[in-house]
Every structure is written in C-alpha cells, then in structure tokens.
Amino acid sequence: MTKPDKRQEIVRAALDLFAEQGFHGAPMALIAERAGVGAGTIYRYFENRDILIQELYKELEAEITPFITDGYSDQAPFRARFLHLGTRFLRYCIEYPLHFRYLEQFHNSPYGVAYRRDKLLGKEGQCNVFTELFEQGCAQQVVKDFPLPMLCALLFGPLLSVARDHILGFLQLDDSMIERTIEACWDAIKR
Amino acid sequence: MTKPDKRQEIVRAALDLFAEQGFHGAPMALIAERAGVGAGTIYRYFENRDILIQELYKELEAEITPFITDGYSDQAPFRARFLHLGTRFLRYCIEYPLHFRYLEQFHNSPYGVAYRRDKLLGKEGQCNVFTELFEQGCAQQVVKDFPLPMLCALLFGPLLSVARDHILGFLQLDDSMIERTIEACWDAIKR
C-alpha cells in the first residue's frame, strides 16, 4: 500500500511551490526534491502534473469548508450567516496565504475554468455552503434578484481582491477592516 | 521603414493567442505563424517575450481609457459619474472579450503584480480616472471611509468576475443587468 505520508509530503511541497513560484516556477523535479522523494514517486500518487494540480485544489476545497463553517448555525438570521461565512472566508485567505495564492492561481488558469464548467454551480463552486445560502436568500427575498453567479461575484470579487492586496502589502486588513469589508459586500447584495 | 502593419499583425496574433490559450499556450513560433511572419520577425519589434507581453498590456491600457471616458463629464454628480465609468468599463470588457481576457491574465501573473507595484497607485492602476474619482468621493464623504485599494476591490472585484462569467457563458449580461450590477457596486461603496 502507498504510504500516505509520502503523498502528504508531495502535496505540501507542491502546494508551497505552486503558491510561491506559480505553476511555471515549480518543475516536478523541484517538487520531488522539496518533498524528499524521488521524481518518479510523484507519479505513483498522481497520474501526471495536471492531475496533481487538480488534486491539490480538491484538498484545499476539503479543508476550507470546515474552516468556514466553524461556529456556523443554519438557524441564525440570514444577514448574520452571510457575515459569518464572508468573514471566515476572508480570514482563511489571510491566515493561509499560501493556500489562498494557490486557489487564486488555480482559479485564474485554464484548470479553474474547466473546473467551474464541470460544476456549473455557484461561484467558487467549491463552497456549496454559499450556494445554499444564496439560494435561501433569493427565496426569502432578502437579497437582490440576481442569478447566483452574480451574487457570488459581488461577494467573492471584492474578497479575493482584498485578500490579494493584503498579502502583497498593498492593504492592511485588521479585524475591524475585515468586518467593514464584509458589511460593504452585504450592502451590495442585500435588497 | 518598418511597416507598422507587421507590428500590428504580431500584436493582434499575440493578443488573441494569449487571451485564448494563456501565456503558456502561446509559444513564439505559434504567434509568428498566426501573424503570418517569420519567427525572428517578432524580435524586430519586441526585444523578447516578456517585453512583448508588457507592450501588449500598454496598448490595451492606452485603448481602454478613451473608451471609458467617452461621454464622461467631470461636472456630473458623483453617483452619475461612478455609474458612467463602471458601466463603460464593464461594456468594454464585454465588447472586447479577448482584450479583457488578456488584461485579466496579465493582472493575475507576476507581470501584473510587478506592474501594480511599480505604480503603487489605485487598484487597476491603469485607469487613473478611477483613482481621481475615488479620491473625490472620499473628500466629499459620499463613499465609505476606505483606503483606495479597498474601494477598487469593491468595484473591480465584482466587475471582473462578472465579465469573465459572461464571456465564459456562466451569466448573461444585458443592458439592464449591467446597470443593476453597477448599482449593486454603488451600494457597496456609497456611504
């Protein structure tokens, strides 16, 4: 059986390198070296480079949802739930900048387009919590009458942009600023 | 004398290919072929690949500003000016989808980061009309008290996202939808 820790090392190394250097700047040999495995070993766990990149994305997707829904209650009022999820999402981006950089890169690449097309679901398809949230918001008529991708754009557009600026040092996000950011998004969305 | 049409052909071919395939998917040889020139010819007009990519960006930058400010009046009330520029920007993205895809790609690449860092100006540094606009909005206290990059994020974040979705077919932007989109952004920004 394949040792899962080898796989973990590869995932970690690939994630770091892709996040730091971009997809271009991270040849398989370098990933292998950083993971402390042989170059060929990667191919035992991932069929090829593309699949590695896609699997990495899925790993992050699996990680982000619990982070976001930590302390989340289905029963809370809509606005509170919106603020909760938005805040948690932004915090995740800031707290795990390498993960964020990876997500962003994936998103802005042919991989990301293909991925979304496959899903044909809500914006940032990975977070189905948001899909559900927005659908409820529509049904309850508390959010503007927009298709789902538009609502996603009004939330994630600013958040991703702001997270990137924070990481690049163009902007400082403290607790208060985070809160105000999400509230501004709420203003955009609320009816 | 250098025939400007050869340069134009190269610019067009490179723009198309970069927009369609990404920077990776467009080797110099392919650009040359598509432009109907020899591979070496590109290097008469552009010192190397990086410079070609940067020049392409500058060409678009020079094109977008007049488009956006067409029919724009400094004297109009703030909200009207905001809606005007936002609308025109979104229209540009939709009308020239290849240009938009190029801009997006440039933006989400080390080139774009370097470029923004160089400018150290407003978000989407290319459109200084927006920088001016937002600064006035702050001074007049009609927009929320946010740093410039945040205001940019609240406008361009959704717009770029929505434009991409439109181009990819995830969303249909008609005149009414465009108007409502900009108004939602206005809600996010206005005090």
Add this chain to the structure above:
Amino acid sequence: MTKPDKRQEIVRAALDLFAEQGFHGAPMALIAERAGVGAGTIYRYFENRDILIQELYKELEAEITPFITDGYSDQAPFRARFLHLGTRFLRYCIEYPLHFRYLEQFHNSPYGVAYRRDKLLGKEGQCNVFTELFEQGCAQQVVKDFPLPMLCALLFGPLLSVARDHILGFLQLDDSMIERTIEACWDAIKR
C-alpha cells in the same frame, strides 16, 4: 547512482568533436549523438556548455602532468630536467593529437585567457612543474634573466607550433627531431 561511463562517453565525444571541428562546429546535439546519449543527458553531468568546455580542460590538465613527469627526477641536473619535461610534453602532444588540438583551442579562446588570468601563473599555467623548473633555473642563473612568461614563450611557443604542424602533416617529428627541437629551445633559454 550516476553511471560514470555515460559521463565518460560525453567527455570523449565532446573532446573529439571540439578537437576536430572547433568549439563552433560541435553543437550540443551532435555531442550527444556521438556520445550515444540524449541531448538532455549532458546537462546532468555538466551545468552548461561553457562548463563542459572548462571541465574538459581540467580533465586533460589532470592527465598531462603525470604523463610529463613520468621518469622525472628532481635531482637531475637542470638541463637534463628541462630536456626531459620538454620532450615528454611534445610527446604527449603528438601521442594524443586530439587532446592537443583541444588544449590549443581552449588556449586560443576567451576561456583560455580567462583561465590564465585566473591563475596569473607561468605560461601553460596548468603545468606547474614548468613553473618550478623555470624558477629554479632563474635562481641558479642557468637560464637567461627573463620573466617567467617569456621563458614559457620560448619553450611552449615552438613546441605547440611544431606539434600542430606535425599533426597537420606539415612536418614529421621522429625521435631525433623531437630531441633536436627541445635542444633548440634549450639554446634559446640557457644563459
């Protein structure tokens, strides 16, 4: 583990080709083909073309010294030692014409100039036996009062020239001729 025979094959092929065709006439692809390896394989053993060229030189340098000093005694009279080393050097050039051609070419190239500059030592800096010899000769006042590079020129100038002529067939060097050649150099140098 790296198979040393692959490296050996590359060294041999490169040496031959450089010697026969000059640095220009030996593209990496041809070296690889002649060595019976893939083009990329060369780069496992040598960082790049320049380094291959320099390493080749070092290989020869390491080979020539033992050849020259074979049967050499520090205790012999100066003239005898001079004749010994000169003769052995010339024999080496003749016996390994490809090596000689390589050395010559390296010498007469920017590589060689840089190399000598680095060493700042006697002519044919590689053979420190000669440096030592000449310094003793100066101290004992058995050779003319010339700086080291001049003494080197008076010995190696003719030897290299004569070796080349021999290899190109412009001259026949038999044992007697070799002996007389070195003696003529001795005449030039001796006080």
Add this chain to the structure above:
Amino acid sequence: MTKPDKRQEIVRAALDLFAEQGFHGAPMALIAERAGVGAGTIYRYFENRDILIQELYKELEAEITPFITDGYSDQAPFRARFLHLGTRFLRYCIEYPLHFRYLEQFHNSPYGVAYRRDKLLGKEGQCNVFTELFEQGCAQQVVKDFPLPMLCALLFGPLLSVARDHILGFLQLDDSMIERTIEACWDAIKR
C-alpha cells in the same frame, strides 16, 4: 562602380570587431552598423561571411610585409637581417594590437589551417620574406639543419606568444626586452 570607401569602412569595422570580440562576437549586422552601411551592403563587397574573414586576412598580409621590410637590406649579414625582421615583426604586433589579435584568431581557426594548407609554404606563410631568409640561412649553413616549418616555429612560436602576453598585460615589452627576445630566438636557430 562600388565606392571603395564603403569597402574600406567595412574592412575596418570588421577587423576591429573580430579582433575585439572574436569571430563569434561579431555578427554581420553589428559590422554593418559599425561600418555605417546597410547589412546587405557587405554582400556587395564580400560574397559571404567566410570570404570577408579571408579577405581581411589578405589585407593584413599585404600591410605587414612593407612594415617588416622597412629599412631592410638584402645585403646585410644574415644575423642582422634575422634580427631586423624579427624585431619589426614583433613591433608590428605590438603597435597594431587589433591587427595582431585578428591574425592570431585567423591563425587558430579552421580558416588558418585551410589557408596554410593551400599555401603549403613557409611557416606563417604570409611573410615570404621569412621564407627566403630561412632558405638562405640553410644554404649558408648559418642556421640549424631544420625544415622550414621548424625554423618558423622557433621564431614565430615565441614571438606570437610574447606579443599576446604583452597585449593581455601578462608581460611588459620595452625596446630592450624586444631586442633580447629576438636574440633568444636567434640562439635557438643559429647553428
């Protein structure tokens, strides 16, 4: 008719560039630029790059002979003539270092080998004065009984080496040193 001054400019530019940068470092376009002519113009005067290189050599050859034989008398004693020619040759190398660098480079290249092979004449075939001189020396039995190429090697070997060292700054050649150098060569050659 072709304007001879254009040709002269090309010759001058090519000579300088080849001497300074080596054959590799001097593309035709650069030569043309330095000569102040169009790139295509070179091909009106020289069939191709190889021929340019060979013609350049012939130009120098034609220039060096009068320089060397300046003040030279057929009637002087052999030793005096030898010293005269040797000294003048060395002076030429030092006085026209760019020409010397060119000659050296030509010599140590496939061009030089082919050239000598074509001539199959005296060493440094370019200077037939030397051929004559050595033949007389042989006939008069004032020089050692060596074939012509050997005699050439004993003279030009050291001279070229010493000239290069002087130009590269490894050695200082003043009048006295030049004289002593030629005399050392004489010792090597004289019977």
Add this chain to the structure above:
DNA sequence: GATGAATGAGCGTTCATTCAT
C-alpha cells in the same frame, strides 16, 4: 547601387515523463 526588414534554420537549454534497477 544601397538598404534594412524579413526570414527560418539552428542553437543551448528545460522539464514532464519513463523505466531499469
């Protein structure tokens, strides 16, 4: 005759992938 823009073959080098060990 002179030009220099255009060409494209050829170069050095990289790197995803394979497979013998």
Add this chain to the structure above:
DNA sequence: CATGAATGAACGCTCATTCAT
C-alpha cells in the same frame, strides 16, 4: 514500492543571408 538517471520534444532566441524597394 521507490528511485533518479535518461530521454527528447519543445521552447525562446540569434543571425547569416536575401530581396523588394
């Protein structure tokens, strides 16, 4: 299973030469 040496297609770029103007 794991390895990493070996591969070779593909890349960005250069430059001798041509030829329309």
